[in-house]
Amino acid sequence: MQIIHHGAVNGVTGSCHQLDINTHSSILIDCGLFQGAETAGKSAIEQLPIEFDISNIQALIITHCHIDHVGRIPYLLAAGFNKPIYATVATAALLPMVIEDALKIGVTQNRRMIKLYLKMLKQLITPIEYNQWFALDLGTAIKNNNTAATANRYNQAKAKFRAAGHILGSAYVEIALFNSFTNKSKNNHRVVFSGDLGATHTPLLASPKSPYRADTLVIESTYGDKNHQGRKQRCESLRKVIEKSVADNGVVLIPAFSIGRTQELLYELEQLIHRYRHKNQMWENIEVIIDSPMAAKFTEHYLQFKALWDNEAKQKLKQHRHPLDFEQLYTVGSHQEHLATIEYLCKRNKPAIVIAASGMCTGGRMQNYLARLLREPSTDIIFVGYQAQGTTGREIQTYGPRGGYCTIDGNKVAIKAAVHTISGYSAHADQHNLINFVKGMRIKPTLIRIVHGDNDAKNALAEEYKKLLPGAKIEIGV
Ligand SMILES: [Zn+2]
Ligand SMILES: [Zn+2]
Numbered sequence: 012m013q014i015i016h017h018g019a020v021n022g023v024t025g026s027c028h029q030l031d032i033n034t035h036s037s038i039l040i041d042c043g044l045f046q047g048a049e050t051a052g053k054s055a056i057e058q059l060p061i062e063f064d065i066s067n068i069q070a071l072i073i074t075h076c077h078i079d080h081v082g083r084i085p086y087l088l089a090a091g092f093n094k095p096i097y098a099t100v101a102t103a104a105l106l107p108m109v110i111e112d113a114l115k116i117g118v119t120q121n122r123r124m125i126k127l128y129l130k131m132l133k134q135l136i137t138p139i140e141y142n143q144w145f146a147l148d149l150g151t152a153i154k155n156n157n158t159a160a161t162a163n164r165y166n167q168a169k170a171k172f173r174a175a176g177h178i179l180g181s182a183y184v185e186i187a188l189f190n191s192f193t194n195k196s197k198n199n200h201r202v203v204f205s206g207d208l209g210a211t212h213t214p215l216l217a218s219p220k221s222p223y224r225a226d227t228l229v230i231e232s233t234y235g236d237k238n239h240q241g242r243k244q245r246c247e248s249l250r251k252v253i254e255k256s257v258a259d260n261g262v263v264l265i266p267a268f269s270i271g272r273t274q275e276l277l278y279e280l281e282q283l284i285h286r287y288r289h290k291n292q293m294w295e296n297i298e299v300i301i302d303s304p305m306a307a308k309f310t311e312h313y314l315q316f317k318a319l320w321d322n323e324a325k326q327k328l329k330q331h332r333h334p335l336d337f338e339q340l341y342t343v344g345s346h347q348e349h350l351a352t353i354e355y356l357c358k359r360n361k362p363a364i365v366i367a368a369s370g371m372c373t374g375g376r377m378q379n380y381l382a383r384l385l386r387e388p389s390t391d392i393i394f395v396g397y398q399a400q401g402t403t404g405r406e407i408q409t410y411g412p413r414g415g416y417c418t419i420d421g422n423k424v425a426i427k428a429a430v431h432t433i434s435g436y437s438a439h440a441d442q443h444n445l446i447n448f449v450k451g452m453r454i455k456p457t458l459i460r461i462v463h464g465d466n467d468a469k470n471a472l473a474e475e476y477k478k479l480l481p482g483a484k485i486e487i488g489v
Pocket of ligand 1: 075077177207
Protein backbone atom coordinates (compact mmCIF):
# COMPACT_ATOMS: atom_id res chain seq x y z
CA MET A 12 0.00 0.00 0.00
CA GLN A 13 1.15 3.52 -0.69
CA ILE A 14 -0.36 6.99 -0.85
CA ILE A 15 0.46 9.50 -3.55
CA HIS A 16 -0.68 13.11 -3.46
CA HIS A 17 -1.62 14.73 -6.73
CA GLY A 18 -2.05 18.41 -6.99
CA ALA A 19 -0.80 21.39 -5.05
CA VAL A 20 1.59 21.78 -7.99
CA ASN A 21 2.61 25.46 -7.83
CA GLY A 22 -0.15 25.87 -5.28
CA VAL A 23 -2.79 25.68 -8.00
CA THR A 24 -4.56 22.40 -7.44
CA GLY A 25 -6.31 21.14 -4.37
CA SER A 26 -6.79 17.90 -2.51
CA CYS A 27 -6.37 14.73 -4.55
CA HIS A 28 -4.94 11.65 -2.89
CA GLN A 29 -4.34 8.31 -4.51
CA LEU A 30 -4.39 5.21 -2.34
CA ASP A 31 -2.58 2.39 -4.14
CA ILE A 32 -4.05 -0.74 -2.60
CA ASN A 33 -2.11 -3.18 -4.76
CA THR A 34 -0.42 -3.16 -8.15
CA HIS A 35 -3.73 -3.22 -10.00
CA SER A 36 -6.06 -1.19 -7.86
CA SER A 37 -6.06 2.36 -6.59
CA ILE A 38 -8.70 4.62 -5.09
CA LEU A 39 -8.77 8.40 -5.44
CA ILE A 40 -9.85 10.48 -2.50
CA ASP A 41 -11.05 13.92 -3.64
CA CYS A 42 -10.14 15.66 -6.85
CA GLY A 43 -10.00 19.36 -6.14
CA LEU A 44 -9.03 22.78 -7.37
CA PHE A 45 -7.11 25.08 -5.08
CA GLN A 46 -9.46 27.66 -3.56
CA GLY A 47 -7.33 30.57 -4.60
CA ALA A 48 -7.71 29.47 -8.19
CA GLU A 49 -11.49 29.31 -7.96
CA THR A 50 -11.83 31.57 -10.96
CA ALA A 51 -8.23 31.55 -12.04
CA GLY A 52 -7.22 32.68 -15.50
CA LYS A 53 -6.04 30.56 -18.40
CA SER A 54 -2.56 30.00 -17.08
CA ALA A 55 -3.95 28.10 -14.12
CA ILE A 56 -6.44 26.19 -16.22
CA GLU A 57 -3.71 24.97 -18.51
CA GLN A 58 -2.16 23.22 -15.55
CA LEU A 59 -5.34 21.42 -14.56
CA PRO A 60 -5.74 18.45 -16.94
CA ILE A 61 -5.22 15.15 -15.16
CA GLU A 62 -1.60 14.28 -15.85
CA PHE A 63 -1.46 11.01 -13.90
CA ASP A 64 -2.35 7.49 -15.05
CA ILE A 65 -5.95 6.69 -14.14
CA SER A 66 -6.11 3.18 -15.61
CA ASN A 67 -5.85 1.49 -12.18
CA ILE A 68 -8.23 3.81 -10.39
CA GLN A 69 -11.29 1.84 -9.36
CA ALA A 70 -13.29 4.56 -7.59
CA LEU A 71 -13.32 8.19 -6.49
CA ILE A 72 -14.38 8.97 -2.95
CA ILE A 73 -15.46 12.55 -2.25
CA THR A 74 -15.15 13.91 1.31
CA HIS A 75 -17.20 17.09 0.71
CA CYS A 76 -18.11 19.41 -2.10
CA HIS A 77 -15.85 22.41 -1.56
CA ILE A 78 -14.18 23.30 -4.83
CA ASP A 79 -10.70 22.50 -3.47
CA HIS A 80 -11.88 18.89 -3.11
CA VAL A 81 -14.08 18.39 -6.19
CA GLY A 82 -13.20 21.09 -8.73
CA ARG A 83 -11.08 18.86 -10.94
CA ILE A 84 -13.75 16.17 -11.40
CA PRO A 85 -14.61 17.48 -14.90
CA TYR A 86 -10.97 17.00 -15.91
CA LEU A 87 -11.07 13.49 -14.50
CA LEU A 88 -14.15 12.73 -16.60
CA ALA A 89 -12.47 14.29 -19.61
CA ALA A 90 -9.53 11.93 -19.05
CA GLY A 91 -11.94 9.00 -19.41
CA PHE A 92 -12.73 8.17 -15.79
CA ASN A 93 -15.90 6.05 -15.64
CA LYS A 94 -15.79 4.35 -12.23
CA PRO A 95 -18.10 4.97 -9.25
CA ILE A 96 -17.93 8.31 -7.43
CA TYR A 97 -18.88 7.74 -3.80
CA ALA A 98 -20.22 10.58 -1.66
CA THR A 99 -22.58 11.03 1.28
CA VAL A 100 -26.23 11.56 0.39
CA ALA A 101 -26.09 15.32 1.03
CA THR A 102 -22.81 15.73 -0.88
CA ALA A 103 -24.21 13.72 -3.78
CA ALA A 104 -27.17 16.10 -3.89
CA LEU A 105 -24.93 19.19 -3.89
CA LEU A 106 -22.24 17.94 -6.23
CA PRO A 107 -23.86 18.46 -9.65
CA MET A 108 -24.53 22.11 -8.80
CA VAL A 109 -20.95 22.68 -7.67
CA ILE A 110 -19.55 20.99 -10.75
CA GLU A 111 -21.87 22.93 -13.05
CA ASP A 112 -20.56 26.14 -11.52
CA ALA A 113 -16.95 24.98 -11.77
CA LEU A 114 -17.48 24.08 -15.43
CA LYS A 115 -19.02 27.46 -16.27
CA ILE A 116 -16.30 29.40 -14.51
CA GLY A 117 -13.23 27.43 -15.45
CA VAL A 118 -13.83 25.12 -18.37
CA THR A 119 -16.53 25.91 -20.86
CA GLN A 120 -19.59 28.03 -21.52
CA ASN A 121 -20.79 25.48 -24.06
CA ARG A 122 -24.24 24.37 -22.81
CA ARG A 123 -24.05 21.02 -24.63
CA MET A 124 -20.67 20.20 -23.07
CA ILE A 125 -21.88 21.17 -19.63
CA LYS A 126 -24.95 18.96 -20.04
CA LEU A 127 -22.81 16.07 -21.19
CA TYR A 128 -20.42 16.33 -18.22
CA LEU A 129 -23.30 16.57 -15.78
CA LYS A 130 -24.95 13.51 -17.30
CA MET A 131 -21.70 11.55 -16.97
CA LEU A 132 -21.30 12.75 -13.41
CA LYS A 133 -24.84 11.84 -12.38
CA GLN A 134 -24.40 8.34 -13.80
CA LEU A 135 -21.29 7.77 -11.67
CA ILE A 136 -22.36 9.32 -8.36
CA THR A 137 -23.26 6.73 -5.76
CA PRO A 138 -24.82 8.25 -2.62
CA ILE A 139 -23.89 6.49 0.62
CA GLU A 140 -25.32 6.97 4.13
CA TYR A 141 -23.00 7.96 7.00
CA ASN A 142 -21.60 5.19 9.24
CA GLN A 143 -22.17 2.34 6.80
CA TRP A 144 -19.45 0.20 5.33
CA PHE A 145 -19.60 -0.13 1.58
CA ALA A 146 -17.47 -2.49 -0.50
CA LEU A 147 -14.97 -1.06 -2.96
CA ASP A 148 -14.69 -3.06 -6.13
CA LEU A 149 -10.97 -3.42 -6.77
CA GLY A 150 -11.38 -4.75 -10.29
CA THR A 151 -11.16 -8.26 -11.67
CA ALA A 152 -7.42 -8.49 -12.19
CA ILE A 153 -6.54 -9.04 -8.55
CA LYS A 154 -9.64 -11.02 -7.59
CA ASN A 155 -8.81 -13.87 -9.96
CA ASN A 156 -5.15 -13.92 -9.20
CA ASN A 157 -4.97 -16.57 -6.50
CA THR A 158 -1.23 -17.04 -6.42
CA ALA A 159 1.28 -17.03 -3.64
CA ALA A 160 2.26 -13.53 -4.60
CA THR A 161 -1.24 -12.36 -3.78
CA ALA A 162 -0.98 -13.66 -0.23
CA ASN A 163 0.86 -10.65 1.02
CA ARG A 164 -1.23 -8.07 -0.75
CA TYR A 165 -4.51 -6.45 -0.02
CA ASN A 166 -7.16 -7.66 -2.39
CA GLN A 167 -10.29 -6.40 -0.67
CA ALA A 168 -11.36 -3.02 0.61
CA LYS A 169 -14.37 -1.37 2.14
CA ALA A 170 -15.02 2.23 3.14
CA LYS A 171 -17.18 4.22 5.50
CA PHE A 172 -18.14 7.90 5.72
CA ARG A 173 -18.12 9.51 9.16
CA ALA A 174 -19.52 12.98 9.85
CA ALA A 175 -16.76 15.62 9.67
CA GLY A 176 -18.82 18.59 10.91
CA HIS A 177 -17.23 20.87 8.31
CA ILE A 178 -20.04 21.65 5.83
CA LEU A 179 -23.32 19.98 4.97
CA GLY A 180 -22.64 16.42 3.87
CA SER A 181 -18.93 16.55 4.80
CA ALA A 182 -17.22 13.37 5.86
CA TYR A 183 -13.94 11.82 6.71
CA VAL A 184 -13.36 8.42 5.18
CA GLU A 185 -12.26 5.20 6.80
CA ILE A 186 -10.89 2.63 4.39
CA ALA A 187 -10.29 -0.92 5.61
CA LEU A 188 -7.89 -3.05 3.58
CA PHE A 189 -7.90 -6.85 3.78
CA ASN A 190 -6.31 -9.91 2.35
CA SER A 191 -9.01 -12.51 1.78
CA PHE A 192 -6.47 -15.35 1.40
CA THR A 193 -4.66 -14.97 4.70
CA ASN A 194 -7.60 -13.44 6.52
CA LYS A 195 -5.40 -12.63 9.52
CA SER A 196 -6.13 -9.48 11.43
CA LYS A 197 -2.48 -8.50 11.29
CA ASN A 198 -2.88 -8.31 7.55
CA ASN A 199 -5.61 -5.73 7.84
CA HIS A 200 -4.90 -2.08 7.56
CA ARG A 201 -7.08 0.92 8.28
CA VAL A 202 -6.46 4.19 6.43
CA VAL A 203 -8.30 7.36 7.40
CA PHE A 204 -8.50 10.42 5.14
CA SER A 205 -9.66 13.38 7.18
CA GLY A 206 -10.92 15.55 4.31
CA ASP A 207 -11.60 18.87 6.05
CA LEU A 208 -12.57 18.50 9.68
CA GLY A 209 -14.97 20.92 11.34
CA ALA A 210 -14.15 23.04 14.36
CA THR A 211 -15.71 21.98 17.66
CA HIS A 212 -18.05 24.93 17.72
CA THR A 213 -19.15 25.07 14.12
CA PRO A 214 -22.80 26.13 14.21
CA LEU A 215 -25.45 23.92 12.66
CA LEU A 216 -23.38 20.75 12.48
CA ALA A 217 -22.19 18.41 15.21
CA SER A 218 -18.44 18.11 15.87
CA PRO A 219 -16.62 15.15 14.36
CA LYS A 220 -15.94 12.12 16.55
CA SER A 221 -12.62 10.30 16.28
CA PRO A 222 -12.52 6.96 14.51
CA TYR A 223 -11.91 3.84 16.59
CA ARG A 224 -8.84 2.96 14.62
CA ALA A 225 -6.47 4.47 12.08
CA ASP A 226 -3.19 2.79 11.18
CA THR A 227 -2.42 5.39 8.55
CA LEU A 228 -3.91 8.86 8.82
CA VAL A 229 -3.89 11.52 6.12
CA ILE A 230 -4.94 14.71 7.88
CA GLU A 231 -5.59 18.31 6.85
CA SER A 232 -3.72 21.09 8.66
CA THR A 233 -5.36 24.35 7.54
CA TYR A 234 -5.23 25.64 11.13
CA GLY A 235 -2.51 23.28 12.33
CA ASP A 236 -0.67 26.14 14.05
CA LYS A 237 -3.60 28.14 15.46
CA ASN A 238 -6.36 27.88 18.01
CA HIS A 239 -9.71 29.54 17.39
CA GLN A 240 -11.54 31.85 19.72
CA GLY A 241 -14.41 30.21 21.55
CA ARG A 242 -17.80 30.43 19.89
CA LYS A 243 -19.24 32.93 22.36
CA GLN A 244 -16.20 35.15 22.04
CA ARG A 245 -16.37 34.92 18.28
CA CYS A 246 -20.05 35.83 18.13
CA GLU A 247 -19.27 38.76 20.46
CA SER A 248 -16.46 39.89 18.16
CA LEU A 249 -18.84 39.74 15.22
CA ARG A 250 -21.43 41.81 17.11
CA LYS A 251 -18.88 44.46 18.13
CA VAL A 252 -17.37 44.74 14.68
CA ILE A 253 -20.79 45.04 13.03
CA GLU A 254 -22.11 47.57 15.56
CA LYS A 255 -18.99 49.67 15.09
CA SER A 256 -19.01 49.25 11.32
CA VAL A 257 -22.59 50.36 10.81
CA ALA A 258 -22.29 53.37 13.13
CA ASP A 259 -21.19 55.46 10.12
CA ASN A 260 -23.96 54.01 7.95
CA GLY A 261 -21.44 52.23 5.82
CA VAL A 262 -21.61 48.88 4.11
CA VAL A 263 -20.20 45.81 5.79
CA LEU A 264 -18.73 43.35 3.30
CA ILE A 265 -18.21 39.76 4.32
CA PRO A 266 -16.54 37.58 1.67
CA ALA A 267 -17.71 34.01 2.15
CA PHE A 268 -17.81 30.73 0.35
CA SER A 269 -21.26 29.74 -0.76
CA ILE A 270 -21.19 26.41 0.97
CA GLY A 271 -20.80 26.34 4.69
CA ARG A 272 -19.46 29.70 5.71
CA THR A 273 -22.46 31.63 4.38
CA GLN A 274 -24.88 29.42 6.28
CA GLU A 275 -22.80 29.67 9.46
CA LEU A 276 -22.83 33.44 9.18
CA LEU A 277 -26.58 33.54 8.65
CA TYR A 278 -27.01 31.31 11.66
CA GLU A 279 -24.96 33.63 13.87
CA LEU A 280 -26.55 36.80 12.48
CA GLU A 281 -30.01 35.43 13.26
CA GLN A 282 -28.72 34.73 16.76
CA LEU A 283 -27.50 38.34 17.15
CA ILE A 284 -30.71 39.80 15.71
CA HIS A 285 -32.79 37.60 17.99
CA ARG A 286 -30.79 38.55 21.07
CA TYR A 287 -30.20 42.24 20.48
CA ARG A 288 -33.17 43.49 18.47
CA HIS A 289 -34.81 44.95 21.56
CA LYS A 290 -31.61 46.48 22.93
CA ASN A 291 -30.37 48.10 19.75
CA GLN A 292 -32.74 49.21 16.98
CA MET A 293 -30.00 48.71 14.43
CA TRP A 294 -30.32 44.93 14.73
CA GLU A 295 -34.03 45.13 14.04
CA ASN A 296 -33.51 47.22 10.91
CA ILE A 297 -30.29 45.97 9.42
CA GLU A 298 -30.49 44.45 5.98
CA VAL A 299 -28.53 41.30 5.42
CA ILE A 300 -27.95 40.80 1.70
CA ILE A 301 -26.88 37.47 0.27
CA ASP A 302 -25.62 38.28 -3.18
CA SER A 303 -25.04 34.84 -4.62
CA PRO A 304 -27.51 32.59 -6.40
CA MET A 305 -25.27 29.66 -5.48
CA ALA A 306 -25.35 30.54 -1.80
CA ALA A 307 -29.13 30.77 -1.98
CA LYS A 308 -29.33 27.32 -3.56
CA PHE A 309 -27.05 25.84 -0.94
CA THR A 310 -29.07 27.43 1.82
CA GLU A 311 -32.07 25.58 0.37
CA HIS A 312 -30.09 22.34 0.64
CA TYR A 313 -29.23 23.09 4.25
CA LEU A 314 -32.93 23.58 4.89
CA GLN A 315 -33.73 20.36 3.06
CA PHE A 316 -31.23 18.32 5.10
CA LYS A 317 -32.34 19.55 8.54
CA ALA A 318 -31.91 16.00 9.81
CA LEU A 319 -28.14 16.59 9.73
CA TRP A 320 -28.30 19.73 11.91
CA ASP A 321 -27.04 19.61 15.48
CA ASN A 322 -29.35 19.70 18.50
CA GLU A 323 -28.99 23.41 19.14
CA ALA A 324 -30.12 24.27 15.63
CA LYS A 325 -33.02 21.80 15.79
CA GLN A 326 -34.08 23.36 19.09
CA LYS A 327 -34.38 26.76 17.40
CA LEU A 328 -36.67 25.32 14.78
CA LYS A 329 -38.89 24.02 17.55
CA GLN A 330 -39.12 27.57 18.89
CA HIS A 331 -40.32 28.67 15.43
CA ARG A 332 -37.14 30.53 14.67
CA HIS A 333 -35.63 30.40 11.20
CA PRO A 334 -31.86 30.33 11.55
CA LEU A 335 -31.21 30.46 7.80
CA ASP A 336 -34.28 32.23 6.59
CA PHE A 337 -35.05 35.26 8.76
CA GLU A 338 -37.02 38.42 8.08
CA GLN A 339 -34.08 40.81 7.53
CA LEU A 340 -32.55 38.59 4.88
CA TYR A 341 -32.58 39.53 1.19
CA THR A 342 -31.32 37.34 -1.59
CA VAL A 343 -29.99 38.84 -4.79
CA GLY A 344 -30.48 36.66 -7.84
CA SER A 345 -29.75 37.86 -11.37
CA HIS A 346 -26.66 39.75 -12.49
CA GLN A 347 -28.90 42.75 -13.23
CA GLU A 348 -30.17 42.72 -9.67
CA HIS A 349 -26.58 42.40 -8.44
CA LEU A 350 -25.49 45.54 -10.32
CA ALA A 351 -28.58 47.41 -9.12
CA THR A 352 -27.79 46.41 -5.52
CA ILE A 353 -24.29 47.88 -5.77
CA GLU A 354 -25.71 51.14 -7.14
CA TYR A 355 -28.32 51.21 -4.40
CA LEU A 356 -25.74 50.66 -1.67
CA CYS A 357 -23.40 53.33 -3.06
CA LYS A 358 -26.13 55.98 -3.03
CA ARG A 359 -27.97 55.36 0.17
CA ASN A 360 -27.11 56.22 3.73
CA LYS A 361 -28.26 53.24 5.70
CA PRO A 362 -26.19 50.32 6.91
CA ALA A 363 -26.25 46.88 5.33
CA ILE A 364 -24.33 43.66 5.53
CA VAL A 365 -23.40 42.01 2.25
CA ILE A 366 -22.31 38.40 2.11
CA ALA A 367 -20.96 37.32 -1.26
CA ALA A 368 -18.46 34.95 -2.83
CA SER A 369 -15.70 34.31 -3.35
CA GLY A 370 -14.48 33.84 0.18
CA MET A 371 -10.95 34.91 -0.72
CA CYS A 372 -12.08 37.75 -3.01
CA THR A 373 -10.47 36.04 -5.98
CA GLY A 374 -13.54 36.41 -8.14
CA GLY A 375 -17.29 36.29 -8.00
CA ARG A 376 -19.60 39.13 -7.15
CA MET A 377 -17.58 40.19 -4.11
CA GLN A 378 -14.97 41.65 -6.48
CA ASN A 379 -17.50 44.12 -7.88
CA TYR A 380 -18.39 45.29 -4.38
CA LEU A 381 -14.72 45.68 -3.53
CA ALA A 382 -13.96 47.60 -6.72
CA ARG A 383 -16.64 50.14 -5.79
CA LEU A 384 -16.59 50.21 -2.00
CA LEU A 385 -13.00 49.59 -0.84
CA ARG A 386 -12.23 53.29 -1.46
CA GLU A 387 -14.95 54.40 0.97
CA PRO A 388 -13.78 55.01 4.54
CA SER A 389 -17.29 54.09 5.74
CA THR A 390 -16.94 50.57 4.34
CA ASP A 391 -15.87 47.73 6.57
CA ILE A 392 -14.65 44.42 5.33
CA ILE A 393 -14.79 41.49 7.69
CA PHE A 394 -12.74 38.39 6.96
CA VAL A 395 -14.19 35.37 8.62
CA GLY A 396 -12.21 32.74 6.77
CA TYR A 397 -8.75 31.71 5.82
CA GLN A 398 -7.15 33.90 3.12
CA ALA A 399 -4.60 31.93 1.13
CA GLN A 400 -1.37 33.42 -0.15
CA GLY A 401 -1.71 35.11 -3.51
CA THR A 402 -5.41 35.90 -3.15
CA THR A 403 -6.95 39.39 -3.21
CA GLY A 404 -8.26 38.66 0.29
CA ARG A 405 -4.72 38.15 1.59
CA GLU A 406 -3.65 41.39 -0.15
CA ILE A 407 -6.42 43.36 1.54
CA GLN A 408 -5.65 41.75 4.87
CA THR A 409 -1.94 42.54 4.54
CA TYR A 410 -1.95 46.01 2.93
CA GLY A 411 -5.32 47.41 4.04
CA PRO A 412 -4.34 48.26 7.61
CA ARG A 413 -1.23 50.09 6.28
CA GLY A 414 -3.31 52.24 3.97
CA GLY A 415 -2.10 50.37 0.90
CA TYR A 416 -3.87 49.09 -2.15
CA CYS A 417 -4.86 45.82 -3.78
CA THR A 418 -5.27 44.78 -7.39
CA ILE A 419 -8.72 44.01 -8.75
CA ASP A 420 -9.12 43.10 -12.41
CA GLY A 421 -5.69 44.55 -13.10
CA ASN A 422 -6.53 47.91 -11.47
CA LYS A 423 -4.98 49.29 -8.32
CA VAL A 424 -7.68 49.98 -5.74
CA ALA A 425 -6.79 52.04 -2.68
CA ILE A 426 -8.03 50.47 0.54
CA LYS A 427 -9.72 53.15 2.66
CA ALA A 428 -12.16 50.71 4.18
CA ALA A 429 -11.54 49.33 7.65
CA VAL A 430 -10.29 45.75 7.59
CA HIS A 431 -11.24 43.29 10.31
CA THR A 432 -10.43 39.65 10.78
CA ILE A 433 -12.42 37.43 13.07
CA SER A 434 -10.18 34.46 13.39
CA GLY A 435 -12.41 32.13 15.31
CA TYR A 436 -14.85 31.99 12.48
CA SER A 437 -13.73 28.91 10.73
CA ALA A 438 -15.31 25.71 9.58
CA HIS A 439 -11.87 24.12 9.93
CA ALA A 440 -10.62 22.31 12.99
CA ASP A 441 -7.97 24.22 14.93
CA GLN A 442 -4.78 22.74 16.38
CA HIS A 443 -6.56 21.50 19.52
CA ASN A 444 -9.26 19.83 17.44
CA LEU A 445 -6.68 18.20 15.16
CA ILE A 446 -4.74 16.85 18.14
CA ASN A 447 -7.91 15.64 19.86
CA PHE A 448 -9.01 13.86 16.69
CA VAL A 449 -5.92 11.62 17.04
CA LYS A 450 -6.05 11.47 20.86
CA GLY A 451 -9.60 10.13 20.70
CA MET A 452 -8.62 7.09 18.62
CA ARG A 453 -8.40 3.76 20.45
CA ILE A 454 -5.89 2.34 17.98
CA LYS A 455 -3.58 5.16 17.01
CA PRO A 456 -1.75 5.70 13.74
CA THR A 457 1.74 4.44 13.09
CA LEU A 458 1.93 6.82 10.14
CA ILE A 459 0.49 10.32 9.89
CA ARG A 460 0.75 12.23 6.62
CA ILE A 461 -0.01 15.93 7.06
CA VAL A 462 -1.54 17.68 4.04
CA HIS A 463 -3.75 20.68 3.10
CA GLY A 464 -2.08 23.59 4.86
CA ASP A 465 0.64 26.25 4.76
CA ASN A 466 4.13 25.05 5.62
CA ASP A 467 4.03 26.72 9.04
CA ALA A 468 0.78 24.98 9.88
CA LYS A 469 2.05 21.59 8.70
CA ASN A 470 5.30 21.90 10.63
CA ALA A 471 3.63 23.06 13.84
CA LEU A 472 1.13 20.22 13.69
CA ALA A 473 3.89 17.70 12.94
CA GLU A 474 5.70 18.81 16.12
CA GLU A 475 2.53 18.26 18.16
CA TYR A 476 1.95 14.80 16.71
CA LYS A 477 5.58 13.84 17.38
CA LYS A 478 5.04 14.73 21.04
CA LEU A 479 1.76 12.83 21.15
CA LEU A 480 2.99 9.70 19.33
CA PRO A 481 6.77 9.41 19.76
CA GLY A 482 6.88 6.01 18.00
CA ALA A 483 4.89 7.02 14.97
CA LYS A 484 6.17 8.22 11.61
CA ILE A 485 5.02 11.77 10.97
CA GLU A 486 5.38 12.92 7.40
CA ILE A 487 4.58 16.15 5.62
CA GLY A 488 2.83 15.73 2.30
CA VAL A 489 1.89 18.28 -0.28
ZN1 LIG B 1 -13.66 22.33 2.83
ZN1 LIG C 1 -10.35 21.95 1.87
